[in-house]
Amino acid sequence: MTPADLSLTVLHAVRRAVDDGALRVDVPPVVKVERARPGGVGEYASNVALTLARSAGRTALDIAGILEERLRDAPGLQAVAVTGPGFLNFTLRPEAGGELVRAVREAGESYGSGTALAGVTVRFADLTESRALLVTETVVRLLRSQGADARFRGDEGMGDGMGEGMTDESSVDPRSVAEPVAQPVEQPANQPVDQPIRQPVAPRPDERIHVHPGAYDPGTLGVDAARWALLRPAPQDRPLDGPPLLVQHERNSLFRVRYAHSRVRRLLVNAAQLGFEPAYETPVHAPELLGVLGDHPVALLTAARHRAPDRVARHLEAIADALLAFQHTVLPLGDEKPSAAHRSRLALAEAAGTVLAGGLSVLGISAPERI
Structure with a gap:
C-alpha cells in the first residue's frame, strides 16, 4: 500500500462514517x-x-476513534x-489482498455474514x-445473516424458511418481557406473606419500518x-421508475451491478482459454x-441495524464501479x-464477482452468467 492508497483508504473511512450517520461533516476532497x-507510532x-473536529462539533479524539473502528x-x-x-x-x-481474496473464496456468497447480532430477537x-x-x-434476511432471530407476522409460506412455526405468541420477543418485579400491594388473605404478587409487564410492540408505498410489479x-x-431507494423515499431499469445502459444501476458480475464470469472463461486460472500469488x-470488498461485512451489518436494504444496493454499485474500472x-x-500478476488480478476479480452475487442474493435478485 502506497501513501496514495492509504489516503484513499482513510478518505473512504470518513465517507463510511458520514454515510452511517456517525459523523455529520462534509467529506473532504x-x-x-x-x-x-x-519517535512516532x-x-x-x-x-x-x-x-474535521470543528465542523463536526466533536473532539478530535472522538472522531479519531470513529475512524479507527472503520479502519481496523x-x-x-x-x-x-x-x-x-x-x-x-x-x-x-x-x-493483505491475499487474505481478503482467501476469505471470500472460503465463505463464497455468504461472505459478510456473521454473528454480530446473535442473541438479538426482532419481531415485525x-x-x-x-x-x-x-x-x-x-x-429479516439481513438480520438473519448477522445472527439475529428475526420474523414478521404474515410471513408464512415465504422463502428462506420464514414463517415456519409462527404463531401470535412467537411474534413476541421473549427478552422484551421484563422479569416481573414485586409490587407493594395488599396481600390477599390466603396469600403467604413471603410470596409477593408479581404484576405482568406488557411486551414491546412489534417493530414497523416506515416505507413510502409502492407497487411490486x-x-x-x-x-x-x-x-x-x-x-434501491431508502424505504422512506419514492420507488424508482420501473421502465428505465429494463434498459441496458450504464445509467441503469441494476444493469451495472449485474453486468459487472457477468463480466467476471466472462473473464474466467477467457482466462481458461488462455490457459490460466485465478490464484492470488502477488500483491x-x-x-x-x-x-x-473489505467493507462488505460492515455494509451488511449496518444495513441490518438500520433496517436499510438500500445500503446494500448502494454498496453493490460501489463494488461494480470499482470492478469495472479494474477489469481491463x-x-x-x-x-x-x-x-503471476494476471492470475492474482483474476483471483481478485473472481472474489468481487462472488461478493456481488452474494449481495444480490440478499436482495432477492439474480446474478446472471451473461447479459
Missing part, C-alpha cells in the same frame, strides 16, 4: 497522509480527525493507533402493503427490476476495489504471456 515523525500518520480491518493495514490529541497512526501490512408487525412487505422481508418488470425499484494494486487489467494484452 482529499486526506493528507505523511510519514510518521521520529507506525509508519504513516494523518491529522484528518483534527481537521482495512486491507493493507496491520494496525491503527490514535495518539496525542487525535492523530491516526498506521502500520502497513506486507500482504403484520403487513399488507406490497413495498412494506418486500422491504421487511429483505430486512414483477409481471411487467420481471422479479429483479421490480425488487430493485423498491429496494495487486487495486485500493478502491480492495477497500469496497486482468487479462494479458497482445502477445503478453499470463503471469
Whole structure:
C-alpha cells in the first residue's frame, strides 16, 4: 500500500462514517497522509480527525476513534493507533489482498455474514402493503445473516424458511418481557406473606419500518427490476421508475451491478482459454476495489441495524464501479504471456464477482452468467 492508497483508504473511512450517520461533516476532497515523525507510532500518520473536529462539533479524539473502528480491518493495514490529541497512526501490512481474496473464496456468497447480532430477537408487525412487505422481508434476511432471530407476522409460506412455526405468541420477543418485579400491594388473605404478587409487564410492540408505498410489479418488470425499484431507494423515499431499469445502459444501476458480475464470469472463461486460472500469488494494486470488498461485512451489518436494504444496493454499485474500472487489467494484452500478476488480478476479480452475487442474493435478485 502506497501513501496514495492509504489516503484513499482513510478518505473512504470518513465517507463510511458520514454515510452511517456517525459523523455529520462534509467529506473532504482529499486526506493528507505523511510519514510518521521520529519517535512516532507506525509508519504513516494523518491529522484528518483534527481537521474535521470543528465542523463536526466533536473532539478530535472522538472522531479519531470513529475512524479507527472503520479502519481496523482495512486491507493493507496491520494496525491503527490514535495518539496525542487525535492523530491516526498506521502500520502497513506486507500482504493483505491475499487474505481478503482467501476469505471470500472460503465463505463464497455468504461472505459478510456473521454473528454480530446473535442473541438479538426482532419481531415485525403484520403487513399488507406490497413495498412494506418486500422491504421487511429483505430486512429479516439481513438480520438473519448477522445472527439475529428475526420474523414478521404474515410471513408464512415465504422463502428462506420464514414463517415456519409462527404463531401470535412467537411474534413476541421473549427478552422484551421484563422479569416481573414485586409490587407493594395488599396481600390477599390466603396469600403467604413471603410470596409477593408479581404484576405482568406488557411486551414491546412489534417493530414497523416506515416505507413510502409502492407497487411490486414483477409481471411487467420481471422479479429483479421490480425488487430493485423498491429496494434501491431508502424505504422512506419514492420507488424508482420501473421502465428505465429494463434498459441496458450504464445509467441503469441494476444493469451495472449485474453486468459487472457477468463480466467476471466472462473473464474466467477467457482466462481458461488462455490457459490460466485465478490464484492470488502477488500483491495487486487495486485500493478502491480492495477497500469496497473489505467493507462488505460492515455494509451488511449496518444495513441490518438500520433496517436499510438500500445500503446494500448502494454498496453493490460501489463494488461494480470499482470492478469495472479494474477489469481491463486482468487479462494479458497482445502477445503478453499470463503471469503471476494476471492470475492474482483474476483471483481478485473472481472474489468481487462472488461478493456481488452474494449481495444480490440478499436482495432477492439474480446474478446472471451473461447479459
